[in-house]
Every structure is written in structure tokens, then in C-alpha cells.
Amino acid sequence: MIAALCESYGPPENLTFRELPDPVPGPGEVLVAPSRVALNFFDTLIIANKYQLKPALPFSPGGEFCGWVVALGEGVSGVAPGQRVAGYCSYGAARSRLVVPADSLTPVPDSLDDDHAAGLFITYGTTLYALRQRAQLREGETLAVLGASGGVGLTAVEIGRAMGAHVIACASSSEKLDFARTFGAQQGIDYAAEDLKEALKRATDGRGVDCVYDAIGGDFSEKALRAMAWNGRFLVVGFAAGEIPKIPLNLTLLKGCSIIGVYWGEFVKREPAAHRQNMAQIFDWAARKKISAHVHAVLPLERIAEALNMLKERKAQGKIVLAVPQRSGETTGSRID
Structure with a gap:
């Protein structure tokens, strides 16, 4: 070989x-x-x-x-x-x-x-685990996806829509946002051109977002966390920006929100039956073109x-x-x- x-x-x-x-x-x-x-x-x-x-x-x-x-x-x-x-x-x-x-x-x-x-497996499997098992995302909730045009972010856009969420794509250019919209994002925020916290607040009429999907890390994590709604869930998926952010924990107290780690590989080992159910769902969605x-x-x-x-x-x-x-x-x- x-x-x-x-x-x-x-x-x-x-x-x-x-x-x-x-x-x-x-x-x-x-x-x-x-x-x-x-x-x-x-x-x-x-x-x-x-x-x-x-x-x-x-x-x-x-x-x-x-x-x-x-x-x-x-x-x-x-x-x-x-x-x-x-x-x-x-x-x-x-x-x-x-x-x-x-x-x-x-x-x-x-x-x-x-x-x-x-x-x-890895991106879609991680994302469905994050949104279903970890965030327990519900139909009608708002989901902000950081790095929405990348390979990981697109899966969150698509699965979020498949689960009935209102998806806000966040990316570093208008072209990337247009791309994310073609995969189901209903709103877009260019965080290279405007403040992410304030833009997320405006996009949700001041309420804040129910769930943040963050595979980027770096400077944008804290800004997104500051835009969380009460009982919001902030999903820590990865650090593609290369920097692991240091989050002030008082924000979780003031927001009444949760920071939730997403470790898909360990989930696969510890909960194999739930993993198999997730993958069956993903392959069914893909076969029916519900995800791209x-x-x-x-x-x-x-x-x-x-x-x-x-x-x-x-x-x-x-x-x-x-x-x-x-x-x-x-x-x-x-x-x-």
C-alpha cells in the first residue's frame, strides 16, 4: 500500500x-x-x-x-x-x-x-453532538456560528437549520457571509467590519443569542459571550484562531449562561450508542440533501x-x-x- x-x-x-x-x-x-x-x-x-x-x-x-x-x-x-x-x-x-x-x-x-x-464524521458528528447532546438546542432558538463559512462552521449552519434554529452566521468578510447564507444562515455579521457583541445584540433585538457555536477562539469568544441571552449556552468547539481565550467567569454569573465543552472523540468512546444514532441521522440527512x-x-x-x-x-x-x-x-x- x-x-x-x-x-x-x-x-x-x-x-x-x-x-x-x-x-x-x-x-x-x-x-x-x-x-x-x-x-x-x-x-x-x-x-x-x-x-x-x-x-x-x-x-x-x-x-x-x-x-x-x-x-x-x-x-x-x-x-x-x-x-x-x-x-x-x-x-x-x-x-x-x-x-x-x-x-x-x-x-x-x-x-x-x-x-x-x-x-x-468529524465535523458533522461534532456539530450534531454539540447542538443536540450538549446545548440541547430547541426549535426557534437563536444560534450564532463563529467562522461560519469554514468546514466546521458550515456544518453548524446546516444542522442548526435542520434542527429549526434561527442561524446567525458570523465571519470575516461579506463574501464569506454570502456563502454561509447559501447553506441556510438567515442573518450575517461581518466581525471584521463591526463589533461582534453589539451586532449580535442588534440581530436579536437586544435579547442576546441562545447558543454560540465557537470553533474559532481568540478575541471573538469573549465578545460573543457578552452577547448571550439569559440561560444561553456557549459551546467551546475549537481554537482555529490559534489562541485559547481567557474568559472572565463573572460573565457566566451575570448572564446566567453556561460555557460547555464539546469533546466529540471522547463522546464516541463513552456513549457509542448515542454516537451511532447521531451518525445515522447525519447520513440520512445527507442522503435526502437536507445537509450538503x-x-x-x-x-x-x-x-x-x-x-x-x-x-x-x-x-x-x-x-x-x-x-x-x-x-x-x-x-x-x-x-x-
């Missing part, structure tokens, strides 16, 4: 490509041939040793994928060789063969192509450094997906017992 490898920490240009032996699935595992691998912002951090997850060197980046089952390990049922599946694996997907636990896979509906199926699973670009695996730099420089509006080279004529697999 061919694998994109992080052999030393650093920028995307440090990644190398190696031919490696095909892995063999063990009990409860499945060998998958990824056709598409979706990248996320945290991939730029994990290869630089700046992420909370620190895999041993060497490793492949890429935490989600779509492909087909090649072989089954002992005791696996519920999937079959040749079946099209998608899955999540934290890291390691940027290669032409991948071993994952069978219960981490989701069947892909025929109406959903590989490009769009590959990127449904928008793909900004599909690049070949050998251009992974370019793809990661697009994320690092915040040039992506939607998912960045890698096309993995396939072996000629291979469409089915086998069982390994």
Missing part, C-alpha cells in the same frame, strides 16, 4: 510517501480500501505536535474516510467484502489500506457519492501538503478531500479467519 507519513513533526511539506505492506485485520477489525480521505484543521496541528492527541511516529494524518471493505477479521458480522462504507479513526486514514474496528463503520447510501460521504456535506476541493493524495495548507491558511469553504489511488480491477474483498 501507499501511505502519506508524518515521520518528523513540522509543516505539511515534511510529509513523506512510503510503500508499506498491507495491514491484516485482527478479530473484530475490517480492512478497508479508502477511495476518499477527508482532512480537518486538526490534521495541521497533529503533524506539528500541537494537538492533544499525540500518536507515535511515524503515522498518517487523516481521520475520516469513505471506501470499500476488502477483508474481514475473525468474528466480524454486519459488513461484507465489497461493501461501501465510511468511518472515523482519529488519524491514520491517508493511505490506500486501513484497518479499523468494524463497529466504527457506517454503510453509505447509494444516493451519496464518496466525495461527500468521506467528510461526514459541501466539498471545497478534491485533490490527489500526493498533494496532501497543498490540501493541508489550504486548511492551515483558512482558504477552504467546506471540506478538503483526498482521492486515494486504487489498484486496477479491485472491487471486492475476502474474509481473514
Whole structure:
């Protein structure tokens, strides 16, 4: 198999490509041939040793994928060789063969192509968990999404609308806001041109927002928190701006609001049944075009450094997906017992 490898920490240009032996699935595992691998912002951090997850060197980046089952390990049922599946694996997907636990896979509906199926786990999974389990977002509530035109922000716009919220997109340019509106945002705030706190207050007629979805961090977090409604929920999703804000805790007292952490990876481990229900909902929405699973670009695996730099420089509006080279004529697999 061919694998994109992080052999030393650093920028995307440090990644190398190696031919490696095909892995063999063990009990409860499945060998998958990824056709598409979706990248996320945290991939730029994990290869630089700046992420909370620190895999041993060497490793492949890429935490989600779509492909087909090649072989089954002992005791696996519920999937079959040749079946099209998608899955999540934290890291390691940027290669032409991948071993994952069978219960981490989701069947892909025929109406959903590989490009769009590959990127449904991490961003959409995180967002549905954030809005459903953590914020308990209700129909008719206001939802402000910071960084609304990025790959993570767009999922919050779409899922927020799917759940019946009034979505206020917040981004750094009018072009980005126009883009977010095409995915369902009802209002937009350019926080590069106006004060975010005051704009959110105006957008809600002075009441404040019920829920803030913040995957950006930096200077905008406190401003958004100051625009919260009574009993509001502020979701801490990530820090794409690179700075972890220091929030004055007296604001939570004065606002009667909650700051809620969103750690999707741990949720997957601790509440697998709820995670599977969430993913079934997401794949159903995607198959019925209720969410777009928008793909900004599909690049070949050998251009992974370019793809990661697009994320690092915040040039992506939607998912960045890698096309993995396939072996000629291979469409089915086998069982390994």
C-alpha cells in the first residue's frame, strides 16, 4: 500500500510517501480500501505536535474516510467484502489500506457519492453532538456560528437549520457571509467590519443569542459571550484562531449562561450508542440533501501538503478531500479467519 507519513513533526511539506505492506485485520477489525480521505484543521496541528492527541511516529494524518471493505477479521458480522462504507479513526486514514474496528463503520447510501460521504464524521458528528447532546438546542432558538463559512462552521449552519434554529452566521468578510447564507444562515455579521457583541445584540433585538457555536477562539469568544441571552449556552468547539481565550467567569454569573465543552472523540468512546444514532441521522440527512456535506476541493493524495495548507491558511469553504489511488480491477474483498 501507499501511505502519506508524518515521520518528523513540522509543516505539511515534511510529509513523506512510503510503500508499506498491507495491514491484516485482527478479530473484530475490517480492512478497508479508502477511495476518499477527508482532512480537518486538526490534521495541521497533529503533524506539528500541537494537538492533544499525540500518536507515535511515524503515522498518517487523516481521520475520516469513505471506501470499500476488502477483508474481514475473525468474528466480524454486519459488513461484507465489497461493501461501501465510511468511518472515523482519529488519524491514520491517508493511505490506500486501513484497518479499523468494524463497529466504527457506517454503510453509505447509494444516493451519496464518496466525495461527500468521506467528510461526514468529524465535523458533522461534532456539530450534531454539540447542538443536540450538549446545548440541547430547541426549535426557534437563536444560534450564532463563529467562522461560519469554514468546514466546521458550515456544518453548524446546516444542522442548526435542520434542527429549526434561527442561524446567525458570523465571519470575516461579506463574501464569506454570502456563502454561509447559501447553506441556510438567515442573518450575517461581518466581525471584521463591526463589533461582534453589539451586532449580535442588534440581530436579536437586544435579547442576546441562545447558543454560540465557537470553533474559532481568540478575541471573538469573549465578545460573543457578552452577547448571550439569559440561560444561553456557549459551546467551546475549537481554537482555529490559534489562541485559547481567557474568559472572565463573572460573565457566566451575570448572564446566567453556561460555557460547555464539546469533546466529540471522547463522546464516541463513552456513549457509542448515542454516537451511532447521531451518525445515522447525519447520513440520512445527507442522503435526502437536507445537509450538503459541501466539498471545497478534491485533490490527489500526493498533494496532501497543498490540501493541508489550504486548511492551515483558512482558504477552504467546506471540506478538503483526498482521492486515494486504487489498484486496477479491485472491487471486492475476502474474509481473514
